[in-house]
Amino acid sequence: MTRTIPLPAFQDNYIWLLAGADDACVVVDPGDAAPVLEAAARGLRPVAVLLTHHHADHVGGVEAVLARFPVPCYGPDDPRIPAAAIRVGDGDRVDVPALGLGFDVIAVPGHTRSHIAFHGGGALFCGDTLFSLGCGRLFEGTPAQMLASLDRLAALPGDTRVCCAHEYTEANGRFARAAEPENAARDERLAEVAARRARGEPSLPSTLAGERACNPFLRVDAPGVLAGLAARLGQAPGDRAEAFAALRAWKDGFAG
Secondary structure (H helix, E strand, C coil): CCCEEEEECCCCEEEEEEEECCCEEEEEEECCHHHHHHHHCCEEEEEEEECCCCCHHHHHCHHHHHHHHHEEEEEEEECCCCCEEECCCCEEEEECCCCEEEEEECCCCCCCCCCEEEECCEEECCCCCCECCEEECCCCHHHHHHHHHHHHHCCCCCCEEECCCEEHHHHHHHHHHHHCCCCHHHHHHHHHHHHHHHCCCCCCCCCHHHHHCCHHHHHCCCHHHHHHHHHHHHCCCCHHHHHHHHHHHHCCCCCC
């Protein structure tokens, strides 16, 4: 049985560990080496590193982690990824024998053009593509690309643990309420999140089933989301891509 461990970093990042029974662990997106080295000092043993995209808050600590633990490191085929990483792409599989696990690599362009996600051990490491109740900003990709990426992730098993890279759930929830005012599952999720955050606990991981029920960016076909968009735009979106683009633009300017 594996366990997911979020290590807080910077203001709101999480570096994720997926650990096995003997404390061997995969490290995902070590933007800062210090939390990983501190976890290792407590007994966790990195056996591989996975990188989802090139942004500094995801790769800035890679060299220091690998200097202490010279383990295989995997990342997207992008010159902005640290040179030590083995390049992987859509459809590849990353095996981690020390955990007895393999991870499927899924191309998820949108936030960046070369962004990838890793799915294995019952967990999804999605970087800045999918957040709980939200999705990443479009820095390099198009709305159509991001929608296709989210559709691929949403098709994974519902009990998959969604290990997002930022603690954005409460802020995303405020927008989700504006985009789809009537959603009982979402309101229940936000009540749970508020209680967890009040205890100083992460809101993550969530589950894909929960995100499909609550996250407006996975619900561009839902009547409530479409009604909210129609009211905002003055007309119904022409198709799913137009609905998603309008939803993302609305979120970009949302100050609620």
